[in-house]
Amino acid sequence: MKTTKIGPKPRSFQDLIFILQHYWSEHGCVILQPYDMEVGAGTFHTATFLRAIGPEPWSAAYVQPSRRPTDGRYGQNPFRVQHYYQFQVLIKPSPPDFQELYLDSLRSLGFDPRINDVRFVEDNWESPTLGAWGLGWEVWLNGMEISQFTYFQQVGGLECRPVSGEITYGLERLAMYLQDVDNMFDLVWTEGPQGRVSYGDVFLQNEIEQSKYNFDYANVPVLLRNFDEHEQACNDLLAARLALPAYEQVLKASHIFNLLDARRAISVTERARFILRVRTLSRAVAQAYYASREALGFPMLRGAGASANVAASMEGALAVDQARA
């Protein structure tokens, strides 16, 4: 059986990212940059949430800074933070050797599964706000959860056909293990001519200040109002059949909901209602996105003659929009 040979351990946090990017690039993924908005996880990136919808094939990998306001600890906790990195891989359709591909990525990071105890332990995933669920595992490395591995079954309320496979690496955890440190802020980000730069040098002040904002300063009445506004904006954009901008309004609303949660401004029953409101939006966006790709003839299917047709229909769409303007 052909397997990647065991690579040298990445020495720094950024090396870890480079190796993963390189590995997944070698395996055909589009290497993307983070989505430039506040999101709770790599799943919210359009390259996952929207691209998992519909029949078009897609492979992408990227780092996604993720914000979880309630997880902030003012920089006091060695491994709990309100802002961290995920490395996300999405491949549609999920390849038959998806698990092997993942294991090879561990080998490329210097983990030999012949020496280490690597396990796939059932952990099914469900996102109430995204109207999405999938089945899969958390991956254990010597008892530590280092990744999530999921076969998407439904996204935005739509059945996934084909199924996308998603891998999410917890970069800080992996790095802490690789560098054998107990405090995330002690991680070596890189060693350069100006000396060692730690994770704390990069993020500690941000962690402290953002925790204060999340827990103590975020303006609840303003956030509540903003939530309503983004909800409205999303619906307006959906009416204009602009799926991608509408989706950004969902991201805004979702992050605001998380902030309100951190401020403990939402009671239990209200909480369920907020989640339902976000889910309603993401479902509508998912359908709008599907419809928009369908209208374009699902360009990435690249069937015979599809490209030309798509180009034509895209031009048509643009012409209509210009005429409207």
Next chain:
Amino acid sequence: MTASVPRARIERRDLLVELGTEELPPKALRVLEQALADGLRTRLTQAGLVVAAIESFATPRRLAVHIRRLAVRPPDQLIKRRGPPLRASFDAAGAPTRAATAFADSCGVALEALGREHDVKGNEYLYFEGIKTGTATVTLLPGLLQQTLDALPTPRRMRWGAGDAQFVRPVHWLVLLFGREVVPASMLGVEAGSVSFGHRFMAPKALHIASPAGYAKALLTRGKVIAAFDARRENIRAQVEQLAAGLAGRAIVGDGLLDEVTALVEWPVALTGQFEPRFLALPREVLIATLQEHQRYFAVENDAGLMPWFITISNIDSPDPDVVRAGNERVVRPRLADAAFFWEQDRRQPLAERRLALDGVTFHDKLGSLGARTDRIGVLASAIAAHIGADGGETARAAQLAKCDLLTAMVGEFPELQGCMGRYYALADGEAPRVADAIRDHYLPRAAGDALPASGVGDAVALGDKLDTLAGIFASGQKPSGTRDPFGLRRAAIGVLRIILEHRLELNLIELIDRAVRLQQIAGIDAAAAGVSADIYDFVLERARAQYLERAADNGISTEMFDAVLATRPASLLDFDARLRALVGFVARPEGLSLAAANRRIANILRKSEPAAASLQPQPVVRELLREEAERELHDALLAMRAQVQEAVTAQTYARALDLLAGLKPAVDGFFDRVLVNDPEAALRNNRLALLAELRALFTGIADLSRLPG
């Protein structure tokens, strides 16, 4: 009509089915293994094949079944069929009709090959007798296997890639061998073959399986997989116990944990790890929960308590086990540090101070807050305490504190420690020990065979908790249907039964249920209360039936006896129990069955004459209208013992009451032998019906004997 045709020699071969998958859910693994084996056995048997020896296997990456000596085809069937009548088979000209040719076709023979048969009336029919050769097993197998796989009980099936196949997890290979030959088949997106795979890392190469009988050994020696679940489980237990002994301790090996760990590995290797001894200051349950629930480690203890060690089961025979050990130690440290932080943090606020915050936590959107629920439990618990002689003050306090630990950080992290943490925190706050114990105990019993609350205070709060759950969920129209029981109402009902019966608590269950229902803050509840309460009573008693019948071999109770008592709807479960046990003794004696038959007869007579009987119900028997001697004798006998029977019933000495009633047998027999109830004269008839009604009322004061089988 069919029958097996005896055959001299049948060729038999072993069958092997192995489905290779990505890692299966550990808690479902045994169920899947069993269902695959049972499903195949059932379907093969239905196809006429004898399945004598069947062995099943299950690991995270495979489900397998080995059946020994399966016949290569089911036995031939002797077929006998009667066709259409002869007169409908040929027309006037003697030409065969459609009915005749269709019958011949369905038998697979020419019309001329059919015989003739007469029935008892002398009618003549077309007749077929032949031998149906069984379809070859190898041909049957793919269909039977597919049906079995489709019917596996699995909570959620998934799809993967671009295919349409659905299974618990993606499927990678199928070994399907009948003898040494591959059965041609294709299912779940894979082609059947003879190639399996061993351990993911220790034996990654393709593994050819030469014969079904050599399967387990091939996996063990070449594949580094212990395929049989039980063998792997015992192997793990032995390793764990040996390592614990090496630490001069004992491992805490719960069945649930052992099963789960067994379902997570193919090649178990036990390793010990250490944690800082300072964490031993945490409550024992917290340490065990951290080690077991989060990490699936086995805790180790000696006579002094838990030790700062754990045993983990890895899935690899690592050339450098220290890497695995060190990794696991790294993981458990922050987990325990978290738990220690919660333990410190939670104790800074007394439990009682959290009570108010429960008002802001929704219990259920139709049933209000946890605070409201707490108050309802308090009302019920206090009422119960007053009846069973438990301390009222302590009961009220325990009820108020019972749910407060749900707001602690520790229970937030370890929901399974609810109650247990409440007890620790209450003790830390200086609450009375019995109050603290009752907080823990009010969740009891959690499962079959679980302990019951340790005190009357615990009983009172536990009953209040369960009755409120039953009342709330029934009142909001969500009573369980089929196997769905999301609120654990069956468990709650069994808890009520066990506490009352095993602790011998004399309580009016009907009143308590009614009280619990009326406490629900649901619009219009008072109007609906009677119906809801009756439903709950029936629901609880149905669980009682199941509990009694489970032990029918010991207690001699039958479902009819249960129905006989249930018909009287006793308010107290102890009273119910007493009636039931008296009935067992009564049925065993000779008069028992005969009087039961008499009761059925009376019930029938009264039912048929219902309008009349109903109108004369309040009327007593008129002595002067009793014309026959036999009816006067019955009346005398009745009057002679009525007071005594009623006295015995009041004293709940039902055996005595039934004993007295058994003495009526001669009089009852005499009545039915010599008296015609349906006298043409209405006054006489109605008087006799009144006599029977009185007689029956005396019996049904104990149990409705008419429900006993004849």
